[in-house]
Amino acid sequence: MRHIISLLVENEAGALSRISGLFSARGYNIESLTVATTEDQTLSRMTIITTGSDRIIEQITKQLNKLVDVVKLQDITEGNYIEREMMFVKVKAEGDTQRGEVKRLSDIFRARIIDVTDTTFCIELTGSGSKLDAYIKALHENNIIEVVRSGSMGILRGEKALTL
Amino acid sequence: MELSGSEIIIQFLKDEGVKHIFGYPGGAVLHIYDALQKQTDVEHILVRHEQGASHAADGYARATGKPGVCLVTSGPGATNAITGIATAYMDSIPMVVLTGQVPSHVIGQDAFQEVDAVGVSRPCVKHNFLVKDLSKLAETLKKAFYVATTGRPGPVVVDIPKDITAPHIKIPYEYPKQIEMRSYNPNFKGHPRQIKRAVELMLAAKRPMIYTGGGIIMADASQELREFVHKLGFPITQTLMGLGAFPGTDPQFIGMLGMHGTYEANMAMHECDVLIAIGARFDDRITGVTSKFAPYAQIIHVDIDPASISKTINADIPIVGGAKQVLTEMLKQLENTDLEIDQSALDGWWKRIKSWQAQESFAYEKKEGLIQPQEAVEELYKVTKGDAYITSDVGQHQMYAAQFYHFDEPRRWINSGGLGTMGFGLPAAMGVKLAFPDKDVACITGEGSIQMCIQELSTCLQYDLHVKVINLNNRYLGMVRQWQEFFYEKRYSHVYMDSLPDFVKLAEAYGHVGIRVDDPKDLHDAMVEAFKLKDRTVFLDIITDQEANVYPMISAGKAHNEMDISPLQQARQAALKEKGELV
Secondary structure, eight states, X not given: OEEEEEEEEXXXXXXHHHHHHHHHHTTOOOSEEEEEEOSSTTEEEEEEEEEOOHHHHHHHHHHHHHSTTEEEEEEGGGSOEEEEEEEEEEEEOOHHHHHHHHHHHXXXXXXXXXXXOSSEEEEEEEEOHXXXXXXXXXXXXXXXXXXXXXXXXXXXXXXOOXXX | OEEXXXXXXXXXXXXXXXXXXXXXXXXXXXXXXXXHHTOSSSEEEEOSSHHHHHHHHHHXXXXXXXXXXXXXXXXXXHHHHHHXXXXXXXXXXXXXXXXXXXXXXXXXXXXXXXXXXXXXXXXXXXXXXXXXXXXXXXXXXXXXXXXXXXXXXXXXXXXXXXXGGOTTOEEEOOOOOOOOOTXXXXXXXXXXXXXXXXXXXXXXXXXXXXXXXXXXXXXXXXHHHHHHHHHHTOOEEEOTTTTTSSOTTSTXXXXXXXXXXXXXXXXXXXXXXXXXXXXXXXXXXXXXXXXXSSTXXXXXXXXXOGGGTTSSSOOSEEEEBOHHHHHHHHHHHXXXXXXXXXXXXXXXXXXXXXXXXXXXXXXXXXXXXXXOHHHHHHHHHHHTTTOSEEEEOSSHHHHHHHHHSOOOSTTSEEOOXXXXXXXXXXXXXXXXXXXXXXXXXXXXXETTGGGGSGGGHHHHHHTTOOOEEEEEEOSBOHHHHHHHHHHSTTOOOSOBOOSOOOHHHHHHHTTSEEEEEOSHHHHHHHHHHHHHOTTSOEEEEEEBOTTXXXXXXXXXXXXXXXXXXXXXXXXXXXXXXXXXXXX
């Protein structure tokens, strides 16, 4: 099962390596990990996407909670949640036909073209991981120059929140 | 009071009540050593290798319950200490390790004796810190001691760059009496309703079993455990780490369990219907193959570390809490309950256990002119009247020590259970002897293990640490040899120690007394002599049977009821079977 674990972590050097080190040392899967500070500069918010049996997920949350730098943690897949990922794609865009095709496709996916040259487009797209996958699939593979994905972020719906 | 970083460290240690530290100087800690030299409150023990420092601090902590402290330099100083840090981590021992670091402005430049000590130690510490700001030094040290000693204890590393300790930069210092950490709040109490459910379940048991580990000792909960076990009348087994928490000579104690536990303890684990686990972590040397572990049991698991619960074995009633607090609450509830123990079922259960005990799974054959390792430990037990502090290294001798020295008190048995670190015994014994100079301290070791930290014999002389080294010398790496005998058709690959040193002469070269014994009839007198020499370190080189094996043994993939038993026990079983008395 795929789980999204949200963490509030002390914004200190080494916190990230403690967390990533835990995953590698104990052999847990890690699909993606995103991290940045919150409105409180002393705290970082992290989203980890991981997979495993219920038993493994229970161990992951317990082991993460045990880390001294982890202030609070929640497996948001246990509730109603929103998940988004951001992607930049740089594609070849040469000649009117190709440029038009990429533009149309981007409109369909509600992607935005954020940089343009004579021969390339840079496109920004936000959505679920599967939407991002679908967009990549829809582009011709040999047109893709570069893909940058942020990894997923998650947040609980409604009034529930992961705060101090 | 205005102090430099170095002075803050020393003053803080005094304020924290630290009397002894183990260490080794070097470039990055020179300022600290200079401050150390100017006072007498904190005594420093100069070891001969940083591994010895971390093991000695560890032994000190295990024996006293206070955090062990060591001080080492950057780079190789820090990496040499790692084995001892990992050893303490695996056994949840409170320890604070101060490592020097190169000056802040050259960190990351591959400076001389630079290593990322925080990175290197990260997987084997409870937590670690790099001090980046002198104004945070005292607070960080306080945090280190707080984290190391509370909750599930463990080692904490504090990495201190040299510029932080510079003598000319002084700042106001005040001892931080208390510290708050929003991200660290260990829970000691245990959920009352879970405890109630646990008490109901244990009272309904027909074949109950109590299984406890090092957590009891860490929590100083031996008294509560004794009351609890005596009140219930249930059988109890203890892990290698838990020995002594409950008296080894009490009739309710049915021996250590696990890979080399007693037949009766392992059989009872297999057959029990309610298993009460307290401060033990269902480690693989305890459970055997997990799929066949305690197949009939409902499991109550009390542990201060939530991550230890249902990690390898699923707990039916998990209780997160300190052993002392939870046992106290259980005792209170047992006092006030109307429920009663099924005494006739319990009597029947004890009868079965006694029949397993009758097979004498530890029995071994004595041979004329050839010392059995077991009899050496038995003799040590007799001569020290069971009252010594015993440290050990790792291997067969460690198992014999656990099997034949019956610890009646906690903190007397000091060994590396989790990491299994050869070389632990001698430095750990130094730590114990330093804490308890008037007590007998013996290190049971083998000729393999002792050579891994033998340099510490020199430290023993310098600081009058008069430990007794009981070297069970079989010229083999005995436990590895045993596995090669059992599982590799006796292909003894690189386990024979050719060209051993003359340990008697070696001991003498270090300024100690060396005694060699190779005949069982001289064993007693040699032991007596060794312990009579109160003010000498004695190295007892005991030449033992080369092919002795540790029994019983649960091999890989086997369950508790599938032990390999000794030839003697096999014969006894056959005889009982013939009489129709085998249960």
